[in-house]
Amino acid sequence: MCGIVGYIGDKLAQPILLNCLSKLEYRGYDSCGIAMLSNGIEVYKDAVRVEALRKTLPQIKGTTGIGHTRWATHGKPSKLNAHPHLDCNGNIAVVHNGIINNFQQLKRQLISEGHNFVSETDTEVMPHLIEKYYDGNLEKAVEAALRDIEGSYAIIVLAANEPKLVVARKDCPLIIGIGDRGNFGASDVPAILDYTNRVIYLEDGDIGVVTKDSIKIRRDGAEVDRKEHKILWSIKDDQKAGYEHFMLKEIHEQPKVIRDTLGEYTREAEPVADLAVMRDSGIESMLMLACGSSYHVAMIGKYIVEELLGIPVRAELASEFGYFNQTLAKTRAIAITQSGETADTIKAIKRLKEVRCKVLAITNVVGSTASRIADQTIYTRAGPEISVAATKSFIAQLMALYWLAMSYSRIDSRRLTDLILELRHLPTKVQQVLDNEDKLMENATFLSGYENVFFIGRGINFPVALEGALKLKEVAYIHSEGYAAGELKHGPFALLGSNTPVIAIVAHDNTYEAMLTNIKEVRARGSPVMALAEEGDEAIEDLADSVVTVPEVDPMFSPVVNTVALQLLAYYTAKKRDCPIDFPRNLAKSVTVE
């Protein structure tokens, strides 16, 4: 869950590496470092953010170098544990994203062979192994070293006397960027878009040798050809466009994201209905797999698909998948992942493929691992999402599920036509929520003074309560729990009181009356209640301490307007509490380790 980058070319590498690393900090930012080919290999690293490192660095000559921004897994954030890591003589430097499972055993072996280790990391075995096998050919030594490694990795290797970068990947993302008089290795596309939009996606098991004017890729000892891709979205997309934080910018992009994502599916005139993986009429059930916010989308997807297709759907945590037996006959699986790189979700997809269960991936990143290993992929068109907290990707994933379910729906055509019509109005409805920002700021000020909060919802809005709680946790650092409203009385009631506000999501569907009852029960136990309800709902005005209104929509779409409102609530609460909104502590945008 780190970001790695390498550059070899005609230009000074230091500013390029630092600029690319600053674009990779959403992957981890507890420490960083660079290694430059100058007088031999010079390494500069520390437990600081990239900007802080930049300020401490001397001007280093050298047009070849590698860099790393870290999210600690083995060894606390410190100068010694920061990457790059070196071999005994400082002639080989490595940056690594991933986890080496057998590093303890390899380390013991290498120490017995006279190698000295200085860090607590798993990665440090890599340069020592390469040193052990080095006989003047770096890529051969890397190939040999990787044969000893068990685990996941994306690496970039630099050697003091070889003007090249050797790159390799297994279960972690890695691309090669083809530049003008210089080439790159990087964890993902946004890192190098300032310099090139020509990229090659490496496959698991690929080893690349990159010089300033050539790129060779080998696999199992043989040269292989990998397609070059031209990246269409511009660098502008990842700058804040005048907003204070990426999160607020991305929340405000959602009307456009809905149009772009829906537009994608209707542009070809061919309704998305023609998905090969869904073409089998014998589908009897669906399994949706994901992590974090994407899992909450899967839970909402269960309600949508069950209502529109009338088949049973299981929404399961990808990180739990495989710990219990599953009957998957006649089941279609949908893996939902913004980054397309979440290790738990990737592992689940691989498990499903082992048992020949067809997998449809819904992802936001073209060329990501999920899109390459799934049987088919639907891309959401949210554009690059920089803020660690998922917002626009969440809504884009929901759009994909609505369209998928509507394309295969078995409901009465009049109802379907009404739903399609309402779907087209969603961008306007979401804009209305955004226009009601002030009211949410008020409630955020109220909420920012509390350390414990409950979110409650029922039916299709239960997962929305979970998502609201997750957002408040990850950006405002408030301990908040999402709960099925009917469950509160089975325990959490004990925690209610004036210090524990409750946010109730009230939709005008078959859960309405029960939600009113739950609000009364919560108030009776002294908790302040903030309700999220449709405009003009007088009953709620009398019941709740404060009401945030959302525009009236078909209950099927209520998760969209409710989630956007809760995203804004979390954002303004975090702002009130001065939290580092885009880069919350201990988190990263793409979790590429299990």
Ligand code: AGP
């Ligand atoms: C959500 O705000 C978090 N960033 C996190 O829970 C995220 O949803 C989860 O890590 C899954 O990521 P993915 O969609 O890229 O697979």
